[in-house]
């Protein structure tokens with residue numbers, strides 16, 4: 001059964017269609033990469049799937065919950081890391097984590113061990129008492145991930161989480177993601193880095209709100225006869241644009 | 247509703263307030279500044295209340311009595327007159343604020359153990375100043391009376407109130423029920439602080455992007471709003487305490503009524519005002535917009551239409567009708583009742599009911615209107 005499923009999911013902003021008849025199905029335990037140029041509709045898709053934005057048309061389910069009718073119970077099972085840093089810069093690392101632990105009602109008995117594990121994983125332990133606003137870009141993103149994982153979500157939505165993050169923190173980040181996949185967490189990942197897209201089980205190429213291709217990186221490259229995802233995407237978008245102008 | 251989440255939000259908000267000196271300053275200094283500002287404006291006005299005198303007796307006793315006004319820093323004697331026409335003109339043109347008329351038989355009365363009726367005519371158009379000026383006049387007379395009475399063993403005086411003030415207020419007959427400024431200020435302060443600070447705190451979360459994160463969690467609108475509400479409620483109540491204390495010492499406004507009733511009514515009003523702030527922030531998602539809307543919808547109407555600055559009965563009929571929609575109107579009436587006249591809930595229940603309706607409606611509306619959605 002698909003953990004994430006949409007049928008003709010559409011979101012318009014006035015005349016602009018930010019997400020256009022999106023149909024995707026993502027099975028449990030998969031890491032799915034949503035790739036596309038700026039303004040393609042990645043963030044809008046994330047917001048629709050996390051129940052914080054209502055679609056104009058179409059439907060979607062995440063972990064069996066309808067994204068509009070059951071938007072609130074849906075939120076019990078997911079975690080979302082927005083593209084913009086969404087934690088409190090005037091709170092310390094540990095205060096932010098504790099805050100989200102409270103919000104998700106993480107039992108006190110599990111809390112200490114969990115926090116220790118998450119801080120250890122992300123190498124944030126020495127910075128526990130530092131204000132989040134004083135962290136480097138990479139550390140901020142790892143803190144965001146730690147807060148997102150405090151309640152052991154079933155589905156994880158990450159919107160360009162490694163944008164502007166140094167290579168070392170990026171490696172930390174991906175190590176955590178791989179561990180999550182072992183625990184059958186489903187990850188919906190948007191990125192503009194194609195080397196990251198390469199690491200996803202399947203990728204969807206979105207452009208002007210439309211999902212142009214959705215397959216494994218190998219299959220996409222084979223199909224377009226290219227050696228890298230970058231070339232493949234350039235060719236797919238080029239094809240789409242020329243077909244439209246005819 | 248999950249109390250743990252409410253506590254988490256309240257605690258987070260508390261930490262943020264403590265760490266942001268600006269919002270703390272806004273919350274705690276505004277009341278001090280406003281009260282001191284109004285306090286000084288008033289006390290400057292009433293240092294030298296112009297006083298015109300007609301001493302019909304002109305004896306040692308009457309001159310001695312007048313001396314008490316002359317020596318008081320609160321009055322400035324602008325002259326001595328001997329007919330009503332002149333005095334009337336002075337009052338009409340605003341050349342004097344107070345007129346004192348000592349009767350022909352002043353000293354005779356005084357030594358015959360009868361109360362001397364001294365006439366005091368007051369220009370009541372500037373009601374706040376007039377109220378305070380009258381208070382000073384009364385205390386000067388009281389002191390004089392006490393002094394005479396203490397010496398009564400020598401003078402064989404048995405009347406404890408040798409001088410009785412016969413007060414007449416011109417231009418503003420209902421002067422007695424006139425407001426003091428402090429009760430009005432309390433309403434204004436609470437409204438600004440509450441509506442402005444809460445609308446800012448929600449708008450700030452939208453602006454900084456922390457709200458997007460927060461609304462993707464299972465936290466409920468009601469938990470979020472109540473959690474945000476609590477620390478600001480505390481600030482509002484602290485402001486009330488500051489206002490009452492400053493009012494007592496800057497304005498010398500005694501609190502005649504029940505302190506408990508004052509706090510209960512203020513809590514009710516505060517709940518409505520805080521909810522209004524949250525309601526504003528559901529529309530205005532930037533701090534600039536939120537603060538402008540807060541000033542427009544809370545501060546201005548409260549300042550102009552609640553009866554604080556302008557008397558409601560002097561307003562045009564249509565504007566008077568509008569004032570019924572201003573919650574501060576009821577709150578100020580309650581405050582004045584409690585403050586000045588020691589009248590309680592029993593007499594003020596219509597106003598208390600209006601406040602109740604306001605805060606219940608407003609808080610329901612805020613929770614209902616607050617959507618955990620980006621748009």
Ligand SMILES: Nc1ncnc2c1ncn2[C@@H]1O[C@H](COP(=O)(O)OP(=O)(O)OP(=O)(O)O)[C@@H](O)[C@H]1O
Pocket residue numbers: 013016017018036037038039040041042043044045083621
């Ligand atoms: N609230 C909004 N109101 C109006 N237009 C919007 C809104 N949000 C997004 N859009 C528009 O919808 C389109 C898709 O935006 P979206 O943020 O989903 O793109 P994105 O793929 O996340 O881009 P980026 O890589 O820059 O983050 C853009 O053209 C954007 O301008």
Ligand SMILES: [Mg+2]
Pocket residue numbers: 042043044083159
């Ligand atoms: Mg985006």
